[in-house]
Ligand code: HEC
């Protein structure tokens with residue numbers, strides 16, 4: 311009498327209880343299916359950067375890879391790019407805010423898929439991957455502080471020694487670093503399998519995607535309105551938004567976000583309009599049209615959402631420890647914190663505990 315239930319339990323274990331419970335596809339409408347399919351395909355086609363001739367050049371990438379791990383590029387001799395962008399941790403550091411030669415104020419972003427971005431840094435202070443790569447070399451809290459030593463160090467690189475010392479040599483080193491990072495692409499995920507199955511009309515394969523994640527996907531593209539900002543295969547439309555996070559820093563100062571980023575970008579000799587862009591400003595149309603306005607205060611770049619499992623904590627100052635905390639922020643949003651001007655996309659979602667868990671399951675499925 312006792313053997314039966316045991317055998318059934320063992321059988322269920324063998325097939326996997328999840329597979330039994332989850333082999334089901336929600337009744338997604340044609341519009342929902344189209345919205346899901348719009349988050350792929352993955353990986354994306356390789357991008358090019360007209361302002362950077364050697365963007366896809368293997369020799370430049372090899373030099374960039376060496377420089378990326380080189381402690382001697384820092385004023386203290388103790389910090390390299392890889393100190394904060396750790397290759398084994400999706401090229402970020404797991405800290406709330408960065409710690410280099412000094413204490414930073416922002417969360418270190420992952421460098422996976424970085425080449426596909428339009429603006430760089432949480433506040434968009436750079437308009438190319440090479441200009442963004444240069445920032446850490448000069449910032450005293452990260453690696454900078456001794457420009458003369460850095461110039462001498464770069465001058466000893468055979469590939470850079472021929473480049474005139476000064477900004478041109480810095481730009482050349484930054485372009486090598488960018489060529490290396492151009493190859494950092496994240497792996498496919500459970501979501502991509504689901505999305506591709508849906509794109510080819512294979513509902514049986516799509517049904518293998520866990521039910522909780524399916525319900526979370528429906529919230530993400532539907533009532534949550536998440537995909538209005540976290541759009542496309544990278545889950546970011548690439549621009550900036552205010553989501554009502556506090557912008558006060560420990561100690562009472564303020565991170566102005568995009569407002570400061572625009573100031574830095576528009577005054578930088580290393581932007582796409584400047585003398586170091588390889589295409590003489592031909593790809594600088596978006597940069598040329600930028601204007602700094604009050605509404606940019608407190609806006610931060612919409613981050614992509616791939617690989618989140620490896621990149622906690624979240625938000626520009628690492629203020630959310632877990633994805634559940636992020637979802638809670640959107641669920642209990644304080645609308646008074648949002649700008650009065652601009653488009654009102656965000657409303658407090660007031661999610662049930664089950665809905666919040668579904669959204670987290672969906673977000674986790676965007677990681678390999
Ligand atoms: C002290 C830690 C630290 C070091 C060292 C460091 N970074 Fe970063 N990196 C950061 C932080 C923090 C940001 C976000 C900066 C911001 O928002 O202004 C960032 C941003 C970036 C970005 C823009 C990413 C994005 O998503 O927009 C790139 C590219 C980058 N770093 C490359 C490098 C390279 C190349 C080096 C070495 C020359 C380097 N970093 C060294 C912490 C660091």
Ligand code: HEC
Pocket residue numbers: 530534535536537538539540550551552553555610611612613614615618621623624625626627633636637640655656659669673
């Ligand atoms: C109005 C545009 C907008 C909408 C809508 C939106 N987000 Fe965001 N999201 C952002 C911005 C901007 C940030 C970065 C904010 C910061 O750190 O200052 C962000 C950050 C995040 C992060 C943290 C990523 C990281 O690497 O730190 C997650 C996860 C996230 N959003 C998920 C969601 C979900 C889920 C929804 C829907 C419930 C949603 N977002 C809706 C703009 C938006």
